[in-house]
Amino acid sequence: MRFRRLHLRAGKDDGPLVGPSTGSPDERTADDPALEPEIEHDADGRVTPESLAAVRAAAERGLPVAMANYGTALLSEGDQAGALHWLTRSWEAGNVTAGFNLGTLHWMAGNRHQTQLLWEQAATRGDVDAMLGLVRLAFERDDRSTIERWVPRIYAQDLAFPITTVGVAFSERGCTSEALRAFTIAGDLGDAHAMEYRADILETRGDHEQAAALRARAATAERMY
Numbered sequence: 001m002r003f004r005r006l007h008l009r010a011g012k013d014d015g016p017l018v019g020p021s022t023g024s025p026d027e028r029t030a031d032d033p034a035l036e037p038e039i040e041h042d043a044d045g046r047v048t049p050e051s052l053a054a055v056r057a058a059a060e061r062g063l064p065v066a067m068a069n070y071g072t073a074l075l076s077e078g079d080q081a082g083a084l085h086w087l088t089r090s091w092e093a094g095n096v097t098a099g100f101n102l103g104t105l106h107w108m109a110g111n112r113h114q115t116q117l118l119w120e121q122a123a124t125r126g127d128v129d130a131m132l133g134l135v136r137l138a139f140e141r142d143d144r145s146t147i148e149r150w151v152p153r154i155y156a157q158d159l160a161f162p163i164t165t166v167g168v169a170f171s172e173r174g175c176t177s178e179a180l181r182a183f184t185i186a187g188d189l190g191d192a193h194a195m196e197y198r199a200d201i202l203e204t205r206g207d208h209e210q211a212a213a214l215r216a217r218a219a220t221a222e223r224m225y
Contacts, residue, residue, distance in 0.1 A: 037066070039073050047073055064090050068098040080105065096122050100130045112137060128154060132162045139169050155182070160191035160224040167197060176201060187214070192221035 037054035039047055052073055058066035071086030084105055090098035103118035116137055122130035131150045138146035154162050167182030180201055186194030195218035199211040 039069055047076065059086060059089075062093065064093040064095040064098070067093065068095045068101065071098065072101060075101075075105070091118075096125050096127045096130075099125075100127050100133070103130065103133060107133070123150065123153075128157045128159055128162050131157075132165060135166060136169065139173065151182075155185055158189060160186045160189040160194065163189070164191050164194045164197070164224070167194060171197065171201070186224075187217075189224075190221055191224040192218040193223055195221060 037051060037058055039055055040051040042048050052070075055066055055070045055073060059070040067086045067090035071083045071090060074086065075083035084102070087098045087102040087105065091102050099118050099122035103115045103122065106112075106114040106118065116134065119130040119133045119137075123134055131154050135147055135150050135154065137143075138150075151166055154166055157163075163182050163186040167179045167186060170176075170182060171179035180198060183194040183198035183201070187198055195214045199214035199218070202208075202214070203211040
């Protein structure tokens with residue numbers, strides 16, 4: 001399970017992003033963008049002390065996005081207790097991204113019950129990563145009703161990465177028709193991974209021509225993560 005850390009950016013020397021955004025609601029309007037510092041990384045991928053101090057100051061002023069960003073920055077530094085504190089504060093202030101990441105913290109700790117409670121709340125507020133998390137938990141328990149509840153809502157978001165991930169989950173469990181549907185939707189959104197996964201299934205079914213055409217498309221398509 002990955003954390004989603006919106007509003008964090010690479011440093012001036014092209015340091016790595018902490019994580020991609022999916023486009024889910026994040027309550028950004030609760031903060032004033034002009035007052036909202038961002039985490040930056042140096043050329044070695046380390047959080048710069050200056051940006052960390054600026055985000056902490058904004059978090060201490062109670063800005064929800066800053067609190068979420070500071071919490072995830074602390075997590076990247078190995079401070080789980082600090083991450084828990086600031087993500088909880090941000091979630092209680094209304095930041096949906098913090099709710100998803102807070103649930104992921106509990107998931108890492110093996111507390112599936114608390115994870116599900118948090119993801120249910122975040123998913124109900126439109127967070128697609130939380131929806132995907134609930135589907136993953138449902139696959140662990142073979143909970144078909146939860147899968148059927150959230151998969152259509154994931155498809156409705158028109159975001160390739162979570163849809164492809166759903167397709168992989170179905171494929172791993174032998175649900176080929178459902179996997180093909182997910183890969184078709186994500187492929188139509190332009191995801192090269194989904195095209196390749198769909199081509200693999202079609203190849204095993206003997207549809208070599210369509211499989212080859214999909215692989216040709218995938219060779220020039222974007223790989224969406």
